[in-house]
Amino acid sequence: MPKKSTVPTFAETLSQLEALTTRLEDPETSLEQSLQDFEQGVQLIRQAQQALQTAEQKVQLLLEKDGKPVTQAFADPGAGEDDGE
Numbered sequence: 023m024p025k026k027s028t029v030p031t032f033a034e035t036l037s038q039l040e041a042l043t044t045r046l047e048d049p050e051t052s053l054e055q056s057l058q059d060f061e062q063g064v065q066l067i068r069q070a071q072q073a074l075q076t077a078e079q080k081v082q083l084l085l086e087k088d089g090k091p092v093t094q095a096f097a098d099p100g101a102g103e104d105d106g107e
Contacts, residue, residue: 029069030069032070032073032074035066035069035070035073036070038062038066039063039066039067039070042059042060042062042063042066043063045059046059046060046063
C-alpha cells in the first residue's frame, strides 16, 4: 500500500501561515515560541514559493506551442460593452 504524501497543499500552507501570524501578533506569546513560529513560517513560505514556481512552470508549458511562448490577449468580459456614457 503506497504512503500518502505528507506535503501540505498550497491552501494548507497558507492556513498554517495565517495561524502562525496570529500567534506572532499575540503579545502573550513567549520569545522562544515566537522564534519557533518564525522559523516554521520561513519554511512554510519557502514551500509556498516552490509550489507557486512549479505552477508557473506548468502554465508556461501549457502556453507554449512548438517550443515558443504563445501570448494571448486577456478577454475582458466587460470589453466592448457600452457603459452608458
